[in-house]
Amino acid sequence: MKLLTSLLRILRGCFRKTPTVHQDEPLARFLTSKTQFSIRDNYVKLGAFLPNKNNETSVFRVADLSEQSIWDIGDKDGPRRTIYGRADFGARCVETVKLRLVLDKSPSRHGNIVGWPADKDEQKAYARDIANMSQLKIRP
């Protein structure tokens, strides 16, 4: 009986629908240093998108959320640092630069941009293109 239960659990896992992200879905990267953007010239610097030591860039799915709710998510589930702003961009941007978005189960709206190349200059090239397609939002 135990064996049958385990087998059923495994089978259920195989057929569970994997959450997917629509290409037009908006994503946000929370900015925790004032050096990551320029208010004067209204842009996000590419360094804001470079991956951490696990080769991941943390982002949040923000579709259907009010402005305030987005900032709240950043405070609650985000990087636990002062959030000065965020970079808004579409999920399409990630695929355009040939990276991938992997969703987390918890927090539910969290995901990581993965698939970064090993070489730093290539990472910068990818981050340059995402930054170019993103829009700076300063926290009120």
Add this chain to the structure above:
Amino acid sequence: MTTALALDAAFSPHTDRGVSEDALTMRRRISELYDDMAVTQTVGQRLYEIYNALWENYNECSIENWDGYGAESVTEADLDAAFRFLRTLPTSIPSPEISFDPDGEFAFEWYRGNDLLSASIGRLGRISYAARFGHRKVHGTEYLGDEAPHVIITNLERLFS
């Protein structure tokens, strides 16, 4: 602007490692010339502002996980490399924007409209750069020697020409 940059390169502070009498004399002369330039209002003020910005930002990012995403701290070796890189740049180049990468490297960025050059300096002198000039995009890796790598200077000239 290209001509100005080329002329200016002659006055860039070199960090040669020559040990002959001539080399030492030349190094002293260049250093004196550089000091003279540093006390002028235009050049000195600019260097002062950049170095100040480096220090301020260094303090912000010299702790582990400064960004909340697991970033490595910026070390004194990174700061030293950043100073060395700045000193090799022609003084006529506009002041860069300063930021940090999650691996603890300093990043210097120059923007002109939608075009940009971004160069990250590692503690071992590795320079990783990416640039965009209209539809043309370039990236690569160079190493800091006694002078700024030629490709970096060329790309800066392209950006500001």
